[in-house]
Amino acid sequence: MKIVHVPLGGKGPPLPASQKPYTVNGRTYYPLPSAAGYVEEGLASWYGPGFHGRRTASGEIYNMYAFTAAHRLLPLGTYVLVTNLENGRRVVVRINDRGPFVPGRIIDLSYAAARALGMVEKGVARVRVVALAEGRPGPRGIVFTRLPSLRRGEFYLQVGSFKNYANAVRLRERLSRRFRSVLIEPFEAPEGTFYRVRVFLAYDLSEARRRAAALRREFPRAFLVAR
Template sequence: MRQLLKYSAVFIAIGLIAAGCSSSKKKDPFAGIGSPYYSKAGPLPKGGGRYHVGKPYEVAGVWFTPKEQPGYDKVGIASWYGPQFHRRMTSNGEWFDMNELTAAHATLPLPSYAKVTNLQNGRSVVVRVNDRGPFVDTRIIDMSRRSAELLAFKPQGMAKVRVQYIGPAPLNDQGQHLAAMNRELRNGTPLNRMMAAAEGWSTGETEVAAVDQGFESYPTVQTNIASASTAYETPDYFVQVGSFADPYNAERAREELANSGPVEVQELMGSQGPLYRVRIGPMKNQGQAQLALRQAVDLGHPDARLIMANAAL
């Protein structure tokens, strides 16, 4: 029932008609237009949208004024949206992937980065805001399904959150920059320095990092594959997909990645209890490992990383 009440700015034509909105001149340029569906086979393209702020618009009698908001920092209710809008176009022309770390906001510039913190459990994530919404009750942000899972409120449907604007997101990021932003978040980098710090990660050469996806702090080991491989005649490569507190989620990830290579789930002890680490490998061929990495990212694991056998233990 919750999902039936949800609106997305690029797919609210039915809601707008039912609400009896006034003339189209008052709407956001994307509002009231049936959202195109990406029907091609294979993973959804990343990026490809446009920078968009937009003029003031009205939805169900409420006016919204998009604008640059460098100091935006608000507390409110977050909800999430997923299957109904999966593979449909967002308000800035990108394709909505419910397995990516994205969100919809009524007034922030598109695309942009925002830090969202679940005030009920302290978990935080950086999301790419590339859509308009939500337009229901007191909700201030609509998270993708994956984002809601990371903030651990998906089963409840909503949560009280704090939303902090970080800055404009790269237009055609293929996932590396967003993953770097979340790495900086885990490292405790201040918001005003996060963008610059992430640039160093996302534009450098391919790195090997023993970094688990999650909210605990792990030591990071960095080395260049070309130089590291000289220590081994036949190095083994792994794709470190992530660590999960829920074994069911780990098993689901293993099943999703079954076509990418051998996948294993290891139980580890974290600071707050057991964690279940998912990784693909071992693989002798670096090209095969890079392909498995791209497949893992495309399947909704933006923090997946290529690691060497000695760093995978």
């Protein structure tokens, strides 16, 4: 997969490598300036032998037996906790590459990480990704930045995603009879624009998880997201 970095105009100081925009398959991605507050749920995949020994986006050589991962937007060097929501297994990995560029997937794990999560044979699994710390090279090794607590924020349950806007409106109207805040948020994907329908749950993560668990009985494909 060829990654092309995109130059930005202006006279400001140059962006660090972890924040440089890049283009893959004609689409440009703009990495986050910080991992603070990042938590997301979605599908994880893994990559292994075909990439073992190749150079990653961070400049490191990919080692499929190390606990690393690829992410489209998190700063390179970020450590994240990945929880397999299908079996409860957890692993901490460091982001040192870019990807995955397959629609619907949020993180691409090394073989070692995928094996620890028990998802090698299946290939994909629904996971929760939580940023733990940002790492950067220092004179005596990696220097870590303590990130703010992720316990507070705006937490939503994504109930559906539609290419047809009218379908999203119908679901929002139905949900609005029961919930105070229901949003439609557009999302640009390679296949076109999708309209995500999200129900506000809580400002506290624990409370949001409790409410999400109750609603998943009605919406089994729904998942928790943070803004």
